Amino acid sequence: TPDEFPIQECGLAMRSSDRPLFLDHPNGLMIAEVDIDGNFVRNIRLDQPDGAIGGLAYDQQTDTLYVLFIDTRMIDQINLQGTRLRRIQTTNPQSSGAVVSPERYGLSINSRRRELYMALQNGNRLGVFDMNGALIDEHNLNHGGIVPGIGAGRFFWFW
Numbered sequence: 001t002p003d004e005f006p007i008q009e010c011g012l013a014m015r016s017s018d019r020p021l022f023l024d025h026p027n028g029l030m031i032a033e034v035d036i037d038g039n040f041v042r043n044i045r046l047d048q049p050d051g052a053i054g055g056l057a058y059d060q061q062t063d064t065l066y067v068l069f070i071d072t073r074m075i076d077q078i079n080l081q082g083t084r085l086r087r088i089q090t091t092n093p094q095s096s097g098a099v100v101s102p103e104r105y106g107l108s109i110n111s112r113r114r115e116l117y118m119a120l121q122n123g124n125r126l127g128v129f130d131m132n133g134a135l136i137d138e139h140n141l142n143h144g145g146i147v148p149g150i151g152a153g154r155f156f157w158f159w
Contacts, residue, residue, distance in 0.1 A: 011056030011107070013065060022065060024053035030082070031056065031065065044082045050074060055107025057116065066116065068107040075107065075116070075133065088133040090118070100135050102127060 011024040011031075019036045022044075029049045033041040046067070055068035059077075064085060067076045075088040090100040103119035110117070116129040120138065128137040 011053050011068070013056040013058035015058050015063075016060055022056055022058060024056055024067070028052045028069065031067075044078075044080060046076075046078065046082045046084075048076070048084045050076070054105040055118070057107045057109035059109055060111035061114075062111075066107060066109060068102070068105075068118065070104045073101055073104065088131075090127070090129055090133040090135065092135040094135070100127060 011022075013022040014020070015022075020041060021034050021036065021038075023032045023034065024030075025032060025043075028051045029046060031044040031046070031053075033044060035041055044065075050069040051071040052069070053067055054070040055066075057066040058064075059066060062077075063080065065078050065080070066088075067078060068074075069076070073090075075090070077085045077088065079085060090102055091097045092100045101121040103121055106119050108117040109115070114131050115136065116131065116133070118127050118129065119125070119141070120127045124141050126139040126141055127135055128139070130136055
C-alpha cells in the first residue's frame with residue numbers, strides 16, 4: 001500500500017530474447033519477473049538488499065541485472081537468483097577517481113556498447129559510464145526539472 005511503501009517509482013527492465021519484464025518491489029528486497037502479458041513468473045529475492053531500488057537494467061550479454069539503490073546510489077550486478085556478483089560505485093577518472101553521485105532514479109544499459117546510463121545528481125545531465133562505473137561522458141538533457149527515469153536501446157528515452 002502507499003502507506004507502507006512511499007516510493008512510487010518503479011524500476012523496469014526487459015530481456016529481449018524472450019521478453020520477460022523485471023520490476024522492483026518498493027521494499028527493495030525482491031524483483032518480480034512477469035511475462036510480456038503481465039502474468040507473474042517468480043520473485044527474485046536479493047541476497048544482499050540495500051534499501052529501496054531506484055533503477056533496474058538487464059544486461060543481454062551476461063544474463064544479469066543491474067540494480068541502482070536509492071539511498072546509497074550504489075549499483076549491484078546480480079544474477080537471476082538474486083546473488084550479488086559485484087558492487088559498483090560510480091567515479092570520475094578525470095577527477096582523480098572522485099565519486100560521482102547519480103540521481104536516485106533511473107538506470108539503463110547498452111549491452112552491446114558495454115555502457116551504463118544514469119541521470120547525474122543535478123537531474124539535468126546524463127552520465128555515461130563504463131561497466132565498472134567510470135564516467136565516460138556527460139550530455140545535457142535540456143529538460144525542465146529532474147529526470148526520474150532513463151531507457152536505452154536504439155534511442156534514449158527520458159521521463
